[in-house]
Amino acid sequence: MYAKSVQMFASAVLAALALGLVLIGPARAGPANDTPACGRLLSAPVFAKWTAMGGEHGDLGCPVADEAAAAASKHGSTAREADFAKGIVVWHATGPRAGQTFMVVGCAWRLYFQFGGTQGWLGLPLSDLTNTPDGRRQAFEGGTITYTRAFDSCDAEPAAAPTETSAPAAATSPLDLFFYPARGDYITGASAATAKTAIDAGYQRVATQAYAMTEQAQGAVPLKLYFNEAAGDHLTVGTAEGERNALATGYEFEASQGFVWADPHAGAVALKQYRNPSSGHHILVATPEAESQAVKDGFVFERIEGYAPGTP
Numbered sequence: 454m455y456a457k458s459v460q461m462f463a464s465a466v467l468a469a470l471a472l473g474l475v476l477i478g479p480a481r482a483g484p485a486n487d488t489p490a491c492g493r494l495l496s497a498p499v500f501a502k503w504t505a506m507g508g509e510h511g512d513l514g515c516p517v518a519d520e521a522a523a524a525a526s527k528h529g530s531t532a533r534e535a536d537f538a539k540g541i542v543v544w545h546a547t548g549p550r551a552g553q554t555f556m557v558v559g560c561a562w563r564l565y566f567q568f569g570g571t572q573g574w575l576g577l578p579l580s581d582l583t584n585t586p587d588g589r590r591q592a593f594e595g596g597t598i599t600y601t602r603a604f605d606s607c608d609a610e611p612a613a614a615p616t617e618t619s620a621p622a623a624a625t626s627p628l629d630l631f632f633y634p635a636r637g638d639y640i641t642g643a644s645a646a647t648a649k650t651a652i653d654a655g656y657q658r659v660a661t662q663a664y665a666m667t668e669q670a671q672g673a674v675p676l677k678l679y680f681n682e683a684a685g686d687h688l689t690v691g692t693a694e695g696e697r698n699a700l701a702t703g704y705e706f707e708a709s710q711g712f713v714w715a716d717p718h719a720g721a722v723a724l725k726q727y728r729n730p731s732s733g734h735h736i737l738v739a740t741p742e743a744e745s746q747a748v749k750d751g752f753v754f755e756r757i758e759g760y761a762p763g764t765p
Contacts, residue, residue: 491515514538663761665711691759713759727752
């Protein structure tokens with residue numbers, strides 16, 4: 454009887470192998486992508502998240518590709534991700550949140566993508582956006598993204614300040630905002646030469662926004678001042694994207710303004726680039742007061758150009 458049972462079991466296994474129903478080897482890293490959504494394939498947990506958020510008519514829209522393994526997180530967890538028209542859904546395969554699914558949408562999604570997504574310093578999302586008195590907040594392995602309703606913008610900050618007790622403090626120079634009323638032009642600069650030139654030309658100093666480092670440190674990038682003579686507009690940038698856009702729209706390099714951090718850093722504030730769609734003028738700000746005034750004056754947020762020390 455036992456021999457007959459073994460023979461029947463072996464026959465069943467062989468039949469299953471012939472039909473491709475049995476896989477011998479390591480277990481699947483995640484759930485199968487077997488649920489169609491707008492012509493794309495999603496796993497059951499991601500499909501459930503998508504439908505719970507309204508499906509193709511919800512916050513995510515339709516998927517733009519089949520679900521796939523996510524780029525490795527620097528924090529040790531692995532995941533699968535599905536890209537949608539208006540966001541991303543991440544399913545944790547391993548780690549403390551294994552089996553949980555979160556989505557990143559809106560300006561948080563755009564900022565998350567800017568910082569490298571799952572393989573960037575933020576890592577995997579640990580929550581969905583949650584409501585706060587001033588907007589919404591989302592937790593990640595490496596930090597948080599905060600949406601501020603008043604400015605309709607998102608900021609990212611690391612989860613904990615790095616310990617740099619042995620590193621000497623970098624020398625800094627005030628990063629000041631200047632304004633030329635007759636032309637409506639702003640200059641955000643940190644060099645003594647730029648400040649003198651601005652004052653001599655009739656610009657008025659508004660306020661110190663932050664501080665630029667006078668020497669380049671590891672992880673820092675140059676802060677550059679550009680000018681478009683035809684538009685009568687100055688533009689201060691610290692990102693490759695900002696510099697490409699400046700050169701593509703007729704701006705010419707004017708002067709270096711020191712150095713700022715490329716990524717969020719302990720004690721640093723975000724340098725936010727705004728543009729006025731009506732005048733085409735730009736303003737780079739780092740204080741809540743300057744940002745609030747820029748929004749009131751019709752400026753629209755474009756990008757973060759870097760992170761500068763908030764104090765000398």
